[in-house]
Amino acid sequence: MNVDLVDWMGSDESIVQAARVSSGTTGSWAANKGLINMLARDRHGSPFEAVILQFKVDVPLFVAREWFRHRIGSFNEVSGRYKVLEPVFYVPNGGRPLKQIGKPGAYTFEHGTQTQVDIVEFAHKAGAVEAWHLYQEMLDAGIAKEVARNVLPLSLYTSFYWTVNLRSAMNFLSLRWAHKDAKVPTFPLYEIEQAAVKVESYASQIAPEAMKSFNTNGRIAP
Amino acid sequence: MNVDLVDWMGSDESIVQAARVSSGTTGSWAANKGLINMLARDRHGSPFEAVILQFKVDVPLFVAREWFRHRIGSFNEVSGRYKVLEPVFYVPNGGRPLKQIGKPGAYTFEHGTQTQVDIVEFAHKAGAVEAWHLYQEMLDAGIAKEVARNVLPLSLYTSFYWTVNLRSAMNFLSLRWAHKDAKVPTFPLYEIEQAAVKVESYASQIAPEAMKSFNTNGRIAP
Amino acid sequence: MNVDLVDWMGSDESIVQAARVSSGTTGSWAANKGLINMLARDRHGSPFEAVILQFKVDVPLFVAREWFRHRIGSFNEVSGRYKVLEPVFYVPNGGRPLKQIGKPGAYTFEHGTQTQVDIVEFAHKAGAVEAWHLYQEMLDAGIAKEVARNVLPLSLYTSFYWTVNLRSAMNFLSLRWAHKDAKVPTFPLYEIEQAAVKVESYASQIAPEAMKSFNTNGRIAP
Amino acid sequence: MNVDLVDWMGSDESIVQAARVSSGTTGSWAANKGLINMLARDRHGSPFEAVILQFKVDVPLFVAREWFRHRIGSFNEVSGRYKVLEPVFYVPNGGRPLKQIGKPGAYTFEHGTQTQVDIVEFAHKAGAVEAWHLYQEMLDAGIAKEVARNVLPLSLYTSFYWTVNLRSAMNFLSLRWAHKDAKVPTFPLYEIEQAAVKVESYASQIAPEAMKSFNTNGRIAP
DSSP states (O other), X not given: OEEEEEEEEOOHHHHHHXXXXXXXXXXXXXXXXXXXXXXXXXXXXXXXXXXXXXXXEEEEHHHHHHHTTOOSSEXXXXXXXXXXXXXXXXXXXXXXXXXXXXXXXXXXXXXXOHHHHHHHHHHHHHHHHHHHHHHHHHHHTTOOHHHHGGGSBTTBEEEEEEEEEHHHHHHHHHHHOOOTTOSSOOOOOHHHHHHHHXXXXXXXXXXXXXXXXXHHTXXXXX | OEEEEEEEEOOHHHHHHHHHXXXXXXXXXXHHHHHHHHHHHTTOOGGGGGOEEEEEEEEEHHHHHHHTTOOSSEEEEOOTTXXXXXXXXXXXXXXXXXXXXXXXXXXXXXXXXXXXXXXXXXXXXXXXXXXXXXXXXXXXXXXXXXXXGGGOBTTBEEEXXXXXXXXXXXXXXHXXXXXXXXXXXXXXXXXXXXXXXHHHHHHHHHSHHHHHHHHHTTTOOX | OXXXXXXXXXXXXXXXXXXXXXXXXXXXXXXXXXXXXXXXXXXXXXXXXXXXXEEEEEEEXXXXXXXXXXXSSEEEEOOTTTSOOOOOBOOOOTTSOOEEESOTTSOEEEOOOHHHXXXXXXXXXXXXXXXXXXXXXXXXXXXXXXXXXXXXXTXXXXXXXXXXXXXXXXXXXXXXXXXXXXSSOOOOOHHHHHHHHHHHHHHHHHSHHXXXXXXXXXXXXX | OEEEEEEEEOOHHHHHHHHHHHHTOOOOHHHHHHHHHHHHHXXXXXXXXXXXEEEEEEEEHHHHHHHTTOOSSEEEEOOTTTSOOOOXXXXXOTTSOOEEESOTTSOEEEXXXXXXXXXXXXXXXXXXXXXXXXXXXXXXXXXXXXXXGGGSBTTBEEEEEEEEEHHHHHXXXXXXXXXTTOSSOOOOOHHHHHHHHHHHHHHHHHSHHHHHHHHHTTTOOO
């Protein structure tokens, strides 16, 4: 899975500028840091929309499906209607917990046994090979790409651009990373959490004080 | 594919009521019909947001993926993390054009030969059977549902609730149905167009004058 | 200020129905109440979007300006371009605290002295009378409504329809009511808080368990 | 009225990049120009969301009220709760048509007589002076800013930051400028149209081909 920052607009200073228009005040950098923290704490969210991040993301379809549920932001994705897709599939690695224990809303996860790891690896690989074979067979027979792709599995990689403001990115991060500083519990999918860590790393480079205030105040999107 | 209307709020009268608050006027039913037409014609879109439709939709994943790109509206979907999925898969029927001719943005479609129909049917069925077998195998080995489902194909059916206002539904319909009355050309996926026809049928029952005005004015969402 | 519920769709049951599609389960009413609470606690927000409320609201312009900042929802408002406006103006009553103490983000308010109450009442009334006189004078001289209305003050009443889902309404309530159960402090304008109390009263009639869970879990919109 | 571009992200190239991820193709600059035109023509709107514009806007309150109805975008505005406002008021100049002829939805405008121009100027100035006097009087008596500002008129200037993607900006422009190339008629307020002209001028500098395609294709937001 890749998450690359391809463009961005703004910084901590943009947040301060957007916030200070309301009061018409100016301040030292120390005061500005305090202001950013106050904005996050008291849920004055709109100044965080003054920062924009644009990512190129490569993840399996089952991760993309969760990602696209976030409606405040823009997506442009590889189309299986327009393009012959590429045979890149996700196979869980050793770090992926395989056993799900408990009930919906209160799952815990444990690592699998070696047998389970082997079964998962085999199933993902065998499924991908078989599906790719059927996809190719249909394309070779002159079938439309948009029909042939139906047989491809959710483990297939897709690529998309995601343009999102920092406030919406914070909301994504609050739900997709079970972070130790989070005031409210969340139960993200293992794979989207791995991607969220990368999103947060870039966000913290572009607007470090804003992201610090997000963590300090319990990771609730302001 | 099923599209069922499960709840709704409002009617043509709600649109008139929302629109007339701006001018403080009242009118006969004939005048109200003219008003609705004027609203659609001159792109006064917000009154059409006073009508809400709620659908239960059963479609393959590749159709749901397009549907969920529509951000003005609400979705609740079957979760492969929480639920053992059911073995219901899409197999294109005879009506589905199989040959894609031309370039992206200017495709035309033609019906397949009998051999092509057979290949498509075989590939969809064989792919589904194999994937389902691997899914079951992983579940039997105690693998988490959210891992096992990765091998399932895009032809798998999913179910979701969709709550949408009429204006956003019109936008969906303008893009997902290549209708003869459309002023602007559109190239929807065959399967989502079939579902869109059902959406429009319900919308036309709930707000007939509004949907008439949508058609009369070139099917551009106001 | 009036806030009237003019239409609605759904109930606590709609929230349960939308949520249970994900797991494919059913449950007793006791279980459903627990489910709603879990949804609010763990910020599974989308099922709360299955309930829609439609209000008719009459408030001064300075309140409407705050209200219209809430972007998830639909508005239709009286237009000063299309309609000769009516001379209804807000004058703060005795309950309105008049003294603002402290700094932005940390204000406290106190009641005014009798002199202050008198000054405020006089200024609001004198300003309204003078502005209304100028408005009439321009209309009498054949000036367009949309030009004449420029002289009217922010204390002028306006009317609008607001169609909003319950999740977005919860967000409004979390910011516009400094409620004792709120986990995060908020500093709403006195007048919009009075209106928010009425919004919450209706929401609690339509979806009582959902609103109870909102309060129990610290009034953070899920 | 001022409209200044304070920051931006992207260009025509960003639109091409976002669009081409779907087909996985590359192209010459000539081909890219054709692609942008095709995107606008066939309403492939999402690539236009890859460009972000951030404006600082100074307009009267009655213009800001229309502007804030555009929900896809971000606003941060001067707050009359936090700041003592400044006495800057709008007075229509000679170019402002003063006579409104016809019915809602079909108005035409004509220039006023000299008497009408004088009446409008007098009313705007007298109203502003009187309102400002009452505002000051309340502030001097120790009344909270958020109460005192109620008496100020809609002609008062406000300032805000507006962060908006190019697609949403196109929608704004399609509704707020009665442009000769528009396929669908629109009846914007004179003052917001003047501001829209400035918005478009900046947009055309940042993404000239995109804005050309917007005009060529009838100024319907894609």
